Amino acid sequence: MTRMLEELLSESRTTGWATGQGRLDQVQLDATMLKWTAVPIRRGAPAVATLRPQDPADAAPNSLSARYGKGAQPLHTDGAHLPKPPDIVVLTCETTSTTPTLLWAQATTTPGFVRHGVFLISSGSDSFFTTAYDQGRLRYDPGCMLPCDARAHQTVRFFEEAATSVTGYRWNEPGQVLLIDNRRVLHARASADHEPQREIQRVSFHVNREAS
Numbered sequence: 001m002t003r004m005l006e007e008l009l010s011e012s013r014t015t016g017w018a019t020g021q022g023r024l025d026q027v028q029l030d031a032t033m034l035k036w037t038a039v040p041i042r043r044g045a046p047a048v049a050t051l052r053p054q055d056p057a058d059a060a061p062n063s064l065s066a067r068y069g070k071g072a073q074p075l076h077t078d079g080a081h082l083p084k085p086p087d088i089v090v091l092t093c094e095t096t097s098t099t100p101t102l103l104w105a106q107a108t109t110t111p112g113f114v115r116h117g118v119f120l121i122s123s124g125s126d127s128f129f130t131t132a133y134d135q136g137r138l139r140y141d142p143g144c145m146l147p148c149d150a151r152a153h154q155t156v157r158f159f160e161e162a163a164t165s166v167t168g169y170r171w172n173e174p175g176q177v178l179l180i181d182n183r184r185v186l187h188a189r190a191s192a193d194h195e196p197q198r199e200i201q202r203v204s205f206h207v208n209r210e211a212s
Contacts, residue, residue, distance in 0.1 A: 005030040008179040009088070009207070016105035016185035019169065022177045024048065024092045024201050036205040039086040041079050051091075051200045053099075053192035062122065064143045070193045075104055075159050075166070075186035078204055080141035081123040086204035089180045089187070093171045097198045100168035101178060102188040106138075114138075114158060117151030132159075137183035159186065171200075 004022050011018035028048075031038065038047035042060060059065035062081075064073045079085035091101065115133045122144050129148070132140045132155050139145075140159055147153045168190070169178055180187055182204065192198050 003030040003033060004177070005034060005036075005090070005179065008177070012179055012181050016181045017103055017169075018179050020177045020179075021173075021175050022092070023175065024094075024203070027090050027092060027177065027203060031203075031205055035208045036088070037208060039079060039082070039204045039206055041082075041086075041202075041204060048201060048203045051189075051198075051202055053189075053196050053198055062144055064141070067143055070191070070196060072191040073188045074142050075102070075163055075188045076141040076143070077138055077182050077186055078202075079182070080139045081121050081126075081144040083126075083128070084206070085137075085139055086182050087207040088205045089182045090203050090205070091178045091180070092201045093174070093176050093199070094201070095174050095199070097171035097195060097200065099192045099195045099198050100170045100190050101200075102163070102166040102168055102190055103180065103185055104162050104166045104187070105185045106162075110138075111158065113151040113154040117153070117155040118148045119145040119152050119155075120148055122146055138186065140186060162186065163188070 004020055004026060008018040008020055040047045053070040054065040056066050056069045077085060078089050110133050115131060117131060118129055121128050121130055130139060147156055
């Protein structure tokens, strides 16, 4: 029997994301059967996180919410501060939300400055240097990545400009599932100032076997 995640992963090969209907427990069961490994985004936190709009004072340190609060977030990949970021991010919503998730995938060859600009990942004692593109995958989060050279600053401007050409995914029905290829796609949350009660569940994975 074809599993929901397997179908979504296959569909995501075209645009970098895919959508369906399902429940969080179904996502977790499918991931277990596919031998995907859940990846906690924050040290000591569970793999499944409930994302709510937060004021900066209530948000985790160095998070995008700590910088932008309930306002619009910049494009980013999840887990950019990790030595090995997750391959796949799955978002689910049990109800509905009027705040869209914004998605962007580069349609052309990755520019040289994105490949070679050096960033410092600010992650406490685990800080390290990296680029925004390495080994075939994007890694970008302005909340934890500090540009260290001219090419990195050009990369920041490039992703800021990309925010003008995003696709908005709307949570119009209960039980929607959004699979994002975190290696190819940047995403963001639009401003949630008007919707402080918004709740999205997130679970991220390392993919040990691609769908055939």
